[in-house]
Each structure stands twice: as C-alpha cells, then as structure tokens.
Amino acid sequence: MTATTMTSGPKKQHLTRSLAFVALPLVILIWALTDLSLGRTLVEWIPYLASGFMMNILISLLAMTFGTVIGAIFGILELAPYRLVRYPVVAYVQIFRNAPHLVLIFATTYIFPFEIVIAGNYLPFPDWVKAVIGLAIPASAYVAEITRGAIQSIPTTQWEAAQGLGFSRWQALRYIILPQCVRRSLPPWMNLFSSITMATALASLVGVHELLHAATDASTAVRRIDFTIIAYIVVMAAFFALCYPISRLTRRLERRFNAA
C-alpha cells in the first residue's frame, strides 16, 4: 500500500503543476469567449497592457543587473579584513535588506530630481529609472548577503586542497571556489529575481506606466466591472507566467543541490 501511494503521488503533483501553468490563461480565454463583447474589448486593450508589462520586465532586468554587480562586490567587502570597509557595508546591507521595497521606490522617486545636469546638458531622469534604482538597492543588499553566505559556506579545506595541488590563489578562486559559490547562490538569487520582478508592480504607485498601472488605466477607461475583473486576472496571469517557472526551476535546483 505504501508502494501505490508513492507511485501515484508524483504523477498527481505533476498534473496539478501543469494545470497551474494554464489555469489562469484558461479562465481568461473561456470567459472572453463566452462573452464576446468583453473578449473584443480585452483584445483591444491587450497591446496597451503588453507595453506595460514590457516596462515591468525592463525594470526588473535592469534592477537585477545593477543589484547583482553591486551586491557581489559588497558581499566580498562584507568579509574584508578592515573594519573601516566592513562596517559601512554591513550597515548598508542591514538597512536596505530590512527596508520595504515601496519605501525605497518612494525614496528614489521623491529625492532624485526629474532631470539632471551633465556638463551643461539637461538630461531627463524619468520615474521608471528611479524605480530601477529603488529596486536595485534592496536587490544589491540581498545579493550581498547571498554572496557572503556562499563564500563562507565553502570550507577552507577547499582552498588548501586547491593550493596543495599547485593552483595559484587567483586560479583557486577562479576554478575551485567561484564555481561552487555560483552553484550555491543560484537558487536564492533566482528567488530574489522573482521577488524583484513582482515588486516592479509597486512602481505603479509612483506613476510609472507598467502593467498594473495600465490595467487601472484601462479599467477606468472601459468602466465595466467584468472588464476590471478580467484585466486584473490578466495582470496576475502575466506575473504568474513569468514567476512560476522561475520558482519551479528554483525548487528543482534546490532539490538537486541538496541531494548532491
């Protein structure tokens, strides 16, 4: 009897997982087809919503890129042997890891000017760029912690073993230590990616034209309760379609790394 439950378990889980992928789009599709006037309105607004979603993806990718580069450097600096270096970095990480994303988006939006002067030229400083910075800050704080944790988790014997084999310090870092760090930090980094992607919706609160903002615009323009509902379901489906595969992949990687 144990054997039967064990074989049917994963299969069933697999089914619910595949179902999760298509459930929201299916709801949208069936509803749009059963009420064709709603369906037509939705199709009209899809390009507008899509342009909003592009903004989410753009903000997310840029914030993660900056956050990863700065965070990786800060993570190494957190382990620096000099207090003068270490303390400010640790303080930065502590404060911005504990800060709500929304607060940081407000901070960058309201503190930075709407344009900057570089060599006498006035350059616009749009809100979406401020949102990128607002999200890159917490991302960098998280990446710093991930990096620090990954480096510390590599046992010193690995360094010794590498050097014992005749690797130089740089070679040991490049070929032995870093690959292990990347392996260990990949799952939490992907979790962060998914979390930052979802946080891009907060930019709507400072007026950035992203998906949630677009959906609100659209529902105000159309003024139909059923359209409002389906528009928000579309928003959820879009984020879900992006984040769910990431979280599935993360869990798979975690399992594989734990097993190894």
Place this chain on the structure above:
Amino acid sequence: MTVSPDNAMTTTDGKAQDHIVKLEDIHLSFGQTQVLKGVNLTVNKGDAVSIIGPSGSGKSTLLRCINALAMPQRGRITVNGTRVDQLTKESERIELRKRVGIVFQQYNLFPHLTVLDNIVLPPTKILGVNRAAAEKLARELLDKVRLSDKANSYPGQLSGGQQQRVAIARALAMKPELVLFDEVTSALDPETVGEVLQVIRDLVRDGMTSILVTHEMRFAEEISDTVVFTENGLIVDHGSPEQIFHTSTNPRIRQFVGGLGARGTVRDGEGI
C-alpha cells in the same frame, strides 16, 4: 510452538489455546513485487521466536503484518483472538497496536522529548494512563534497561545502544502482550550491541513473548525457543536452534548459517 512451512498446518504439541500469534497462508506484494508468498507461523505465549534469513526475504514485512503496519492481500492473522487481517478501520488497528509492541532498527525516539518523556508519552496519550503512574512505570523500566541516570537526557545525547534500550523501554511502557524486534541491533556500533541483547535476553527470561528478526546468529541460538528460516517470501524451515543451526540438512540453511556464523560469534563474544 509450531511453525508450519507452506500450507501444512499442524499443531504437534496440541496446545492450541496457547497460540498468541497465528499466521496462515499470508500473501503480500508491493505493486509487482511479491514479498510474502504463503507464510504460516504460530507462536506460543511466552516463547521467543527468531526469524533469520537473507536480506529481502520478507522478514521485516512479516513483523509489520502482525502489528497491522502492513496488510496482507491474502491469509489470516490472529493475535490473541483478534483477526488482524480483518481490521479495516484505523481505530481498530490502533487497538491492536496498543497490545503489540514493536521496536525498530532505527530506534526512532522522539528527538524533542527527554528520555523519560519518550517513555511517558505513549501510555498517557494512547492508553490514557495518568502522568504520575506512567512516570513511575517509566522509571522502573529505565531501571530495567539500566538507564536510570539518563531520564532527563535527550535522545541526541545518547549512544545508539542506549537509544535502542530506551526504545525497548518505551515499547514495554504500553504493557504489550508481545513485542516484535525488527533487526534492533543492525544499526548499532559493535560495542553497544551486547548491552541491547542483554536487555532482550532479560525480557525473554521474564517470559515476554518475543518475535525477533535478527542477524545475530549466536544470540538467536542462545535465547530462542524456535528459529525460523525464511527465503524469498517463504518459510523454508523451522525448528529448535539445535535443529536449524547444527543438524539441518537443507543446503541453503547450512550455507547461510555457515556464512554468518563466524560473524555472529565474533560480535556476540566481545559484546557481552
């Protein structure tokens, strides 16, 4: 004590009323794998029966059937008048398990409870015994397994042998009618095997009905009233320790006993 290979059910000593466990034609398979292919076994009250045989011969599954942790697809299991194979409700199985103690290879003590609480929890929660009485019994049992000084330790602080002795005390705290031992020394360091065997030896001498699945051949020979040899889901032979270990003509048994005999002697000899 009577053990009947395959389908020949016989009671040679005629003391049928003393049967505490009776298995008749037990068949059990997990999916495609046939684990038990028609096992017959009778155990008398107060006896110690050792089940020996190669790995994968269905020994542990056999024990689990007696405790209703595994349900056979075919056959009758009677434990002191209860038809175990007919227990369909979990509540009925729980009633049976209260009467049949089982000790596992991986002691499975509850790591978040002290040794004392490990022994007190089952009688208080399952039998509804009051805490004071359960604690008194627990201390007596700890004394019996020679671990009185460890009452307030946590399982993680004990050696494997000590944990296994606590697990035996925990099973006894339910005042079972019989105790099943499933390879209880297989996971232990050689130096702690002896102390666990000593506890079982005392128990058997006190007349507790015991069924043991074991690889300790010397021990099985010493304490058992009957030894059962299983292979491929069948009972190949049974008899007194003398018959199985020394005078058996079955080549498989001779090979198995011969192969393990040396190891058994060595392990037992230094442990006690």
Place this chain on the structure above:
Amino acid sequence: MQDSSILNTFIAMMDRIGLNYEFLATGYEATIWRDGFITTLYLIALLIPVSLVAGLVFAACLTSGRPFLSAPVRGFVEITRNTPTLVQLMFSFLVLNTFVSNLVGGAQNNPLTPFFWVVAVVGLHIAALHAEAMRAGIEAVPSSMVEAARGMGFSQWQILRHVELPLAFRASLPAIVNNLINLVKLTTVGNAIAVSEITYASIMVWTQRDNVVSLMIVILVFFSAINIVVARLGIWVERKLAVPGYGL
C-alpha cells in the same frame, strides 16, 4: 514646557545638519505621522498571529493527503507566491470588495474596510509562505519515525500533534522568521488603498513640507529596528526550543 523645549532643540539641531523636522512642532502633521507609526505597528501585531494561525491551517490541509483539502490550498499557495501582493490587494479591494458591497446593498453598508483587506491579503499571503515552510518541515520528519509512532498505536492526529508538528516547527522556524520580516515590509502596500500606515502618513507630511530625506531616514531606521526585533525574537525562540544533541 520641558517637552517642547527638547523638541525645539532637536529640530534646531537637525536643521543645522540639513534635515527638516519642523512639522513635529505642529500639532496636526505630527499627529498624522505618529498615527502612521501606530497603524503600522498595529498591522504588524495583528498580522503575525493571523498569518501563523492561517499558515498552520494551510499546512494541515497541504499534508492531509486529502485532495479536496490540499488541491485548493496548493492552488492558492502557488498563485499568491507568484503574483505581486499589490496586485492581489488591488484585485481584492476593487473586485471582491465591490461584490461584498453589492451583496449588502451599497458601499455604506459594507463593513469591510481597506484595513481589513490589507490584513486579509497580506495575512493569507504570508500564511501561504508559512505553510510551505511547515510542509517542508513535516515532510522532513523521517518516515520511519512516523511508522514507529503508528506502530505504538498513535492515531494520525496524535502523530501530527506530538511528533510531526513539534519537529516541523523547529525545522521551519528560520524560514518562518524570514517570512515575518517580509510581513513587516509588506504592510506598506496598504498605502495603495489609503490605509494610513507610515508611508501613507509620510506622503501627507512631505507633500506639505518637502522634507522627503528627513522622513525617509526615520522610516528606514524604524523598519530596521522592527525587523531586528523580529529576528532577535526568532533567535530567542529557536534557542528556547533547541534540543540538545539534535541538529535541526
């Protein structure tokens, strides 16, 4: 007055280093801001038990082995984990709340406030994360341990209560504390539906005073302090529950 003179000295000192806290001396804005802090703290104090209890219920459903309980919860967990909480909140407030209003005959009869929706949405979102952590903890309990308990005669419920939950809670505690830190941060989404928590109150102040940096510093310190307290409490509970010789 002793009080106001300390306040005035503080404002003057801060002014010298370029920070503007003049509004603290005015009754109205200072009250709004103070109430913002109180609302945020109240939200946190309410959400922590709500999320834990709901998380326990979700975890029980997920591990029940009964599809009619586990499937809807699993679906909810996946959706809430993989969509922005802000979108969930907007959806709940604009759609579900409208339904409730229609049901009771008009918004004036609707007892559900924006505050309620923040507690419901954030509470259930964090509960889903708790449930995942607890489920992993329950599944990490060795099956042989569960079998041993069953072999002794424990019922399914007793096994959950006396064996699986105590072990699972210890194993999932770090993840739960992490979720609680997220919970503290998530209270700010209330801003979107005009719950006057600290960010909402701050906007009211800085649109008048143009002192974003000054307020931001206090807000960041405030959230850092709360989260340090939450993390410390977590460590304290962890130590309290630690079992000697058991590396969980």
